[in-house]
Amino acid sequence: MVPAGLYVHIPFCLAKCAYCDFVSFAGLEPLYEAYVEALLREAALVAPRWAEFSFDTLFIGGGTPTVLPVAWLEAVITACREVLHLAEGAEITVEANPGTVDFPSLRALREAGVTRLSLGIQSLRDADLALLGRLHNCQTAREAYTLARQAGFENINLDFIFGLPGQTVPQWQGVLEEALSLRPEHLSLYALTLEEGTPLEARIRRGDLPAPDEEASAAMYELAEALLGRSGYAHYEISNWARRTPADPPYGPPALACRHNLKYWRNEPYLGLGAAAHSYDGTARYANVSDPAAYIARIGQGQEAVAEREVLTPAQAMGETMMLGLRLIEGVEYAAFEARFGVPMRAVYAREMEELIQEGLLEADECGVRLTPRGRLLGNRVFAAFLP
Ligand code: SF4
The missing domain is CATH 1.10.10.920 (Arc Repressor Mutant, subunit A)
Structure with a gap:
């Protein structure tokens, strides 16, 4: 069987962050249940086409997957195991945001077989989080991390954003030092990109906020490379670092690298389920319809949700x-x-x-x-x- 990755998109969030142009929507709670039912049905619909693939990674991303009850996420994982060939020992990652998890939900996720938690912390300064329009504060972020450890997660990624309007290099250094003191297994550090049509971009365009400073952003990146390198983290992708362990191979990504994302960077096959999810079978790529209601309707009629298909030259x-x-x-x-x-x-x-x-x-x-x-x-x- 051909090894592949499996991605499930949950396009729901409690509120829309000020910088976000991902396919995620706030206020669609009435669709949650029908959406999960559609995911289960889509898995069965596409299974024959993906019968020769064995999925050794599953990544449930969003959006904020943890706005859904854990039992529903568990149903999705079970369908992936039963209908698609989700391999024994697969890496199973769930993205979560602080404020949408507590000890029982984290424990339940761990018991459902989730091996890796990716927490969207973004900053450990309340002023940054407010600027980004995040719903959580630093305290909630620290608590989510502690609870995840208590719930048994031994592989945790923390996402951060740098290069914010007005952010200084020493402020970023403070965030990084606190992040490193937590000793997560993995860190993803992204430079802020200003997406047209977002509230943050509009504020900058109106002159309410300074534009991000590219030189400062480059200095923040270089600082991260130096600081993380000295703290025992291997830089294996432009924006990603994993803690070094004795299990690391002599060459290539460290053992704690995100195995799912490695498939994208190596241009290997992956199947995406859900609204706006993309797939690549090694020959063609597919994109599902982006609108969650349209996605539910298409799957409800027993049709696949693919809106675009392109065979690559x-x-x-x-x-x-x-x-x-x-x-x-x-x-x-x-x-x-x-x-x-x-x-x-x-x-x-x-x-x-x-x-x-x-x-x-x-x-x-x-x-x-x-x-x-x-x-x-x-x-x-x-x-x-x-x-x-
Ligand atoms: S939580 Fe993530 S996906 Fe949801 S609005 Fe914020 S940045 Fe976008």
Whole structure:
């Protein structure tokens, strides 16, 4: 069987954060139950098409999956086990936000087989959280983390955002130092991107808030790299770090890396269930309808929810493998590329590689190519070069 990842999208949140343009909606509580029923039905509908795949990771993301009763999330996990081939020992991650979990719900998630919890903490300064329009404060965030440990989670990721309007490097350092003192297994640190149409972007456009400072943001990223490196965390993807352990392989991502997300970066197959979920079977990619009510209606009529399907050309597949793989600190290996596409990377991308190496954004050795530290700051410039 072909190994693959399984993603389930829960597009609901208690309120919309000021910077968020993800497919997530507040105020759709009346749809929750029908949505979960549709997820169970979708799993059965797509199962024949995905019969040759064995899913060794499951990621329930959102939105805020933990706005749903745990029993419903458990039903989704059970369906993935029974209808799709969710492998024994699969990594099962659930995203949660502080304020939507308590000890009983966390304990129930752990007992339902969830192996990894990803907490959207975003900051440990109340002023930052208020600016971002988050519903929780630092105290609630710390409590959620403590409760998750007490509930038996031994693999916890904490998400943070930096480069906020007016945020200083020392403030970010304080957040990072407190985060490190918690000793999570994994940290995801994202630079704020201002999305058009969000309240935060509107405030900045009106001049109510200063625009994020790109130089400060770069300094915050470099500070994170240095601080996390000194604190025993391996930087394995542009925005992701995992705690080093004796189980780490000598080369490549550490043992505590997110196995599910590694599939995306390695351009491996994954199936997405739910509104707006994307899938890639190694040949074509699919996108489900984004609107939760439309998704429920489509599945209710016994139809698949796919709104778009695109068969990738070899040039697209190669370009995406480069763009995604270069997000990994290990980069892309020549041998893996050639084994997959039957042509040498250095023949396909000779010009792009030479230019990017000259610009100091890419480095190459006898095994493969990877971003330089400067390339990690200017990743989008590098990725654009590989667009077909
Ligand atoms: S909790 Fe996450 S998905 Fe929901 S609105 Fe906030 S940023 Fe968006």
